[in-house]
Amino acid sequence: MSRVSSEDIARAAQVSRATVSYVLNDRPGRRISAETRQRVLQTARSLGYVPNPAAMALRSGRSDIVLLQENAWIPGPDQDVLPLGSTSGLLRDAVAREVRAWGMTLVSAGTGFPLGHALTHLMPTLVLAPAGLSEVDRDALRRSRVPWYEPAPPEGFPEAGSGGEAMSLTASLALAQVEHLRERGHRRIGYLNTSVEAVRDIAEQRERAVRQAASAVGVECDHRVRLGPVEDALPECTATLEQWMADGVTAVACFNDLYAGLAVKVLRQRGSRIPDDLAVLGVDDEAMSWMLEPPLSTVRLRMAEFGTHLAACGRAVLDGHPLPPLPAGLTPVVARATT
């Protein structure tokens, strides 16, 4: 069965293709008799009409595709990969659901490729970049005049009295980590970051946010490291944590659950008590985090909810509306046994 075109439905409904187009697109200023209108709608439905996306794209110079740019992997044929947690699919599916409600299609094209390629091949209407864009990608976007949304880098915390202004996800995450540790009585914490290249930007942003949060909350955070891929980082992590404990650090906030898991491993190996000798706090609430011994405390990122928000922001840039504020409660602490 070949596709049915607007021509087909025009013929069947005894009107011109223009009329079909007008009623299907609900063009204002065009008065179509209610009767004709019904007939067209009817036949369109009964014929199972779906507009040809290529033709629409050719005409409008834009497809109905929204491109989700994920960039949390190191590509490469080897296993040299920092997997973004198992939660990243949640984001995509949530965004996909919203975008679909607009009558568009969300698509993601794999990471590690310059955006330019996907841009010319897909001609998306909008690009969504939950974790930010490289300057190169931003350039490509500007050149091809495709609108995009990426969260603003964390700008610090709302001023006192600003009336609950929006915080970035990163800021809210950092604050959740630091506040939780403070509540548990810690006054000197360390930050265990990653040096994996593919997530450098986000790692730097998080570290900055944690420092700001710490000083805002009255916690000292002068101890910080950046470790390579978790699989290889055990020795260095051991040395670091021993030093830190000697310096009076009582808790570590980690880039994510993987590094937190590493820290837990290190502490167990040397017989340290968790959290008494050192508390450990991750990020992501990975599927296996509660299976660690002891079960890992972590800050969850509500990915599905964040996805919905991300989509709303995209919609706003498309419509020229102001951006909606980040909803609260996106970064709940999951306190288990390591804090």
Add this chain to the structure above:
Amino acid sequence: MSRVSSEDIARAAQVSRATVSYVLNDRPGRRISAETRQRVLQTARSLGYVPNPAAMALRSGRSDIVLLQENAWIPGPDQDVLPLGSTSGLLRDAVAREVRAWGMTLVSAGTGFPLGHALTHLMPTLVLAPAGLSEVDRDALRRSRVPWYEPAPPEGFPEAGSGGEAMSLTASLALAQVEHLRERGHRRIGYLNTSVEAVRDIAEQRERAVRQAASAVGVECDHRVRLGPVEDALPECTATLEQWMADGVTAVACFNDLYAGLAVKVLRQRGSRIPDDLAVLGVDDEAMSWMLEPPLSTVRLRMAEFGTHLAACGRAVLDGHPLPPLPAGLTPVVARATT
């Protein structure tokens, strides 16, 4: 800067658009003077020409998009999700790399949506379904005449003397699990499967494959369960494993590392020794599996290599060539402390 069209390059190179098209597409049967040819190629390059994908798609009735249909999630606004391991992104990126070498673009559209929607919106040239397709999706594919590749369901194991015929990934996985356990001396094993709806097909295939592998190898595998989402399955898992141990089961093969992690958790809680009282073997080699206590033995799926193979199969169906055999060594055992 608006896109440059073949018209532009025709003008600049002083030829007709037809000529441009002929040289760019290397049309055989058309003799274009080497000189003209060079000039066209030259100007195309210098102008940064990229064919308009919408126009190509409109003309050919097909885009240059390859759609990767992943289906390893339960969608839904709640957290009721079985995350496919953190390794799934590896697959996508590997396939994307191959597809890109064909001059096409790989795209994935999120899971939990009927394929029909993406089909009509994207008009892909090919659909790749690493984990198989539902009958509904297959119908949609047939109706829209889009070619697709999905691995054949496991058909059992090659006959003796068949000369190393291709095995499915599922079969090879199952065999790896069972053989490893046999080598470790186990003669009566259990299979800990998932009942999560979103992966029912794959769960059933794996279970069948494990049973076949067990009988092929001379191991008894009469003990099997299907547990719900890991987070809620602890009590049931406990009851099951206790029963099995009482029945003389000495090892469990699991659907994936999440369920294996659950089993480990259960055994620790009741003070059983691993692997002496019960050995545990997962699948996936998740990023956190080695952090468990004791570190989890598992079978890794070489996702990147599998992705390359998947792409090659897709290419073969596109070209009408015979399918390449599944490469060997895609499912190495990672023996750690639980077996």
Add this chain to the structure above:
DNA sequence: CTGAAAGCGCTTACAG
């Protein structure tokens, strides 16, 4: 060896 023309399926001024 190269060019003029049709046509893929849509939308939207522009006439009636």
Add this chain to the structure above:
DNA sequence: CTGAAAGCGCTTACAG
């Protein structure tokens, strides 16, 4: 209120 026509950017018979 509705229709005929142009045009988005490509490819490919079909003439020269």
